[in-house]
Amino acid sequence: MAMAAAEARVRQEKVKxxxxxxxxxxxxxxxxxxxxxxxxxxQQKTFLDLKRNIENLEKNGVTSMRSxxxxxxxxxxxxxxxxxxxxxxxxxxxxHVEFTWQEALQFISVRxxxxxxxxxxxxxxxxxxxxxxxxxxxxxxxxxxxxxx
Amino acid sequence: MAAAARKGTATPLGAVFLPEETRxxxxxxxxxxxxxxxxxxxxxxFSADNAALxxxxxxxxxxxxxxxxVPFGGAAFFPGRLIHTNELLVLLGEGYYVExxxxxxxxxxxxxxxxxEAQVEAMKATISDLEAEAKFFESTAAxxxxxxxxxxxxxxxxxxxxxxxxxxxxxxxxSWTHNASSSASGMPDKDREYTQIMARLDELEMEENDxxxxxxxxxxxxxxxxxxxxxxxxxxxxxxxxxxENILIDDNDHHNASLGASFSxxxxxxxxxxxxxxxxxxxxxxxxxxxxxxxxxxxxxTPHSVFPGQTxxxxxxxxxxxxxxxxxxxxxxxxxxxxKSLPLPQGPKHSSPILQVSSDNPxxxxxxxxxxxxxxxxxxIIEHDDNISTLQPSKSAALQNPASSSSRPVSRFKMQKGGR
Numbered sequence: 001m002a003m004a005a006a007e008a009r010v011r012q013e014k015v016k017x018x019x020x021x022x023x024x025x026x027x028x029x030x031x032x033x034x035x036x037x038x039x040x041x042x043q044q045k046t047f048l049d050l051k052r053n054i055e056n057l058e059k060n061g062v063t064s065m066r067s068x069x070x071x072x073x074x075x076x077x078x079x080x081x082x083x084x085x086x087x088x089x090x091x092x093x094x095x096h097v098e099f100t101w102q103e104a105l106q107f108i109s110v111r112x113x114x115x116x117x118x119x120x121x122x123x124x125x126x127x128x129x130x131x132x133x134x135x136x137x138x139x140x141x142x143x144x145x146x147x148x149x
Numbered sequence: 150m151a152a153a154a155r156k157g158t159a160t161p162l163g164a165v166f167l168p169e170e171t172r173x174x175x176x177x178x179x180x181x182x183x184x185x186x187x188x189x190x191x192x193x194x195f196s197a198d199n200a201a202l203x204x205x206x207x208x209x210x211x212x213x214x215x216x217x218x219v220p221f222g223g224a225a226f227f228p229g230r231l232i233h234t235n236e237l238l239v240l241l242g243e244g245y246y247v248e249x250x251x252x253x254x255x256x257x258x259x260x261x262x263x264x265x266e267a268q269v270e271a272m273k274a275t276i277s278d279l280e281a282e283a284k285f286f287e288s289t290a291a292x293x294x295x296x297x298x299x300x301x302x303x304x305x306x307x308x309x310x311x312x313x314x315x316x317x318x319x320x321x322x323x324s325w326t327h328n329a330s331s332s333a334s335g336m337p338d339k340d341r342e343y344t345q346i347m348a349r350l351d352e353l354e355m356e357e358n359d360x361x362x363x364x365x366x367x368x369x370x371x372x373x374x375x376x377x378x379x380x381x382x383x384x385x386x387x388x389x390x391x392x393x394e395n396i397l398i399d400d401n402d403h404h405n406a407s408l409g410a411s412f413s414x415x416x417x418x419x420x421x422x423x424x425x426x427x428x429x430x431x432x433x434x435x436x437x438x439x440x441x442x443x444x445x446x447x448x449x450x451t452p453h454s455v456f457p458g459q460t461x462x463x464x465x466x467x468x469x470x471x472x473x474x475x476x477x478x479x480x481x482x483x484x485x486x487x488x489k490s491l492p493l494p495q496g497p498k499h500s501s502p503i504l505q506v507s508s509d510n511p512x513x514x515x516x517x518x519x520x521x522x523x524x525x526x527x528x529x530i531i532e533h534d535d536n537i538s539t540l541q542p543s544k545s546a547a548l549q550n551p552a553s554s555s556s557r558p559v560s561r562f563k564m565q566k567g568g569r
Contacts, residue, residue: 074240081229
């Protein structure tokens, strides 16, 4: 009888440990990874927009343009760009490189493939974390000797 | 307990505010405070941004154009320049923009800044409120863990008219019965409780009779304490006006008190040590008589040699030096004089205070209890707070912490109850 009680207690502790692992480790990890993947999605969208804009400039042969610059707190001022043929593109780590339109488009395609690969990696990571959560939950179910769903 | 329900209730705080619940409440409030702090930081960031933008907008029309990098999407920009620097498009909200001059924009931004400041102030107020709440929770938790008991009685005019001090005693009992019943198994039945209450009342009555004499003493003590406050002044800073000291000495009826004041007041160079020693010496139960007798017998050994330069600062009142001399002589007799190297205790009674010169509080406490006549004087030099807190438990702490007063008849009752 005492054996059974001790066994039950040990099982309870194990279940508690597994649940803690899911709640404190796997789930925060999952949330974190999803947030990181969202950030990469954002970047991908930025570069996609940039590519479309440059293609537009190219198609329309725009060499000078006017735009509104956000000064902060949604206050805009007019800005003039006398020469649009040279564009500074963010290449990461705070560096900006002066490109022509063609160079910029090349760079953007390289960058896009890289971002797509990153997104794939994150997606796989998320899937594996989800699988781990599932596994641990299954383990808990087995420990509690509940019938499979 | 039916009577208790009618009369009032006594509940230990620990039962109402469970420790883990209070802890959780504290944690929750702390979390809320952290959230509000983050929000406050965000608001302050907005405020700072706004101030920076105001200064930028004010400077913009200074020139016709500014060279800038014009952003082109999120990841690229062109070299370009700001034009029409006095024409700004300001978002009013809901997607409506208005074209304003730089000056008008500044006005808008100022209004926004004021709004932000108000929000920051409101947030600060909220945070301070929450902090007060957290403090309350913490203090409640501490009180609950200390075993504080809440005694509550509904106000009822009819019963209030009939009631007298008995009510108080009844509530007193309630706390007892509760304490006892919490340790005993189950609720006591009504009859037994009634007899117990009556027994308790008898005890309290006897106690009250006994206390009649002590209460008078208390009054005396208070009076003396006031005197002592005055005396304690000079003992604390030796730069005290000497004349005042004289007045004090003349006015004071208590010989030993004035002695203490005059001595510690003139203590001068190593006052802290010697005054403490003298204190302990004077505190002795027999010390008063000794001092008294000594004070009227002028001694041959004057203090001039012991404290050169002191007498020069002292008013040439004839009484003061006399007394001082005496006090020193008294010191020497008890071997706590300036020269501490003479361990010649006069009696076993005197030796212990001398030894415990540095930590004189416990002994003083004992002595005070032993000789109520000396209470007043000893209270003058020793910190009052300590004395009060150490002396009180025998009188008032029985209310708050019944378990602490074990020597009183109360405890017999409790033991009787607990024995069941």
